[in-house]
Amino acid sequence: MKPLNYLGQGVAYALFAVVLGYFSTSPEYEHMPPDQALVKLSFSHAAQRKGACRERTDEELAKLKPNMRIRKDCPRERANVVVELEMDGKQMYHVELPPPGLAHDGAASIYRRMPVPAGTHRFVVRLKDKVDGDFDFVHEENVDLVAGRALVIDFKADVPGAPGFMFKK
Template sequence: MAAARRRFEWPLQAALYTAFMALVALLSTAPAWQALPPGTAVVTVTLLHHGQRVEPCRPYTAEELARLPPNMRAPQKCGRERVPVLVELDIDGVNVMRESAPPAGLSRDGASSLYRRVQLTAGEHRLTVRMKDAPGDPFNHTREATVKLAPAQVLVIDFDNAKGITLS
């Protein structure tokens, strides 16, 4: 009985491996999948940025300095909490995104992060990006541009402290 079983083990194992490989080959080509519909482009807004402090730094008073240990006597007292970063995106005059990215961390003192994708038809579009990272009402960073997007093109909108809002 054991000899008969051994005689069929290798052919049965080969048949099962062949069936598995055929299934993998079929599934790798059979369902046609497209990342984007034809004639569509993507605008991606990505951001990792520290907003400004909620309260400005101020000098310590003489009493406050006297209460601090000598190794902790800094010239100014600065709060840790930062402002949430607000980003707006208008495409062809229509607001398509308004996102507020809160600062990370338990003390709300980390960087704000944001990642959003907007699909639109390929072609020429007028983009307006506004960002607010300071306390107060007005947006303190703005960028307007006319871009021509090819089908399946991805346009990335980012922020760089030295350059401001960048499109690439």
């Protein structure tokens, strides 16, 4: 093999290395502009049942198998969960989440990411989890969103004493 052959091979290997080296980190990807922050609205919540529960009579209970004899009889189907999010008086998001599952009795879930300009904003978030009536849960808060940070808006109905929305920065 001649020196020129080795030189040619060296050039080919160098080209291979340069391609690997460059595209393994470059060009840089800007996932989010530097003046923006991110709002993530996400929770999982089982809405109230569509119909009211009732007590079974003794006769009804007797007809059931022993392991099925539960006094309370509740319909399985749940209501839709309605959520609204406002920022600085403007509605950012509105969604009606049907309960999942064949019997429509599961917990409705949401995960929504919304890039917003960094700065101080007033957020209002509302949730309704029954068939009729107004929103059951409303939360308002002024949040100073620093660029590059995420604000997570979660909802928990089972927090003792303070069920409702939680803003996590």
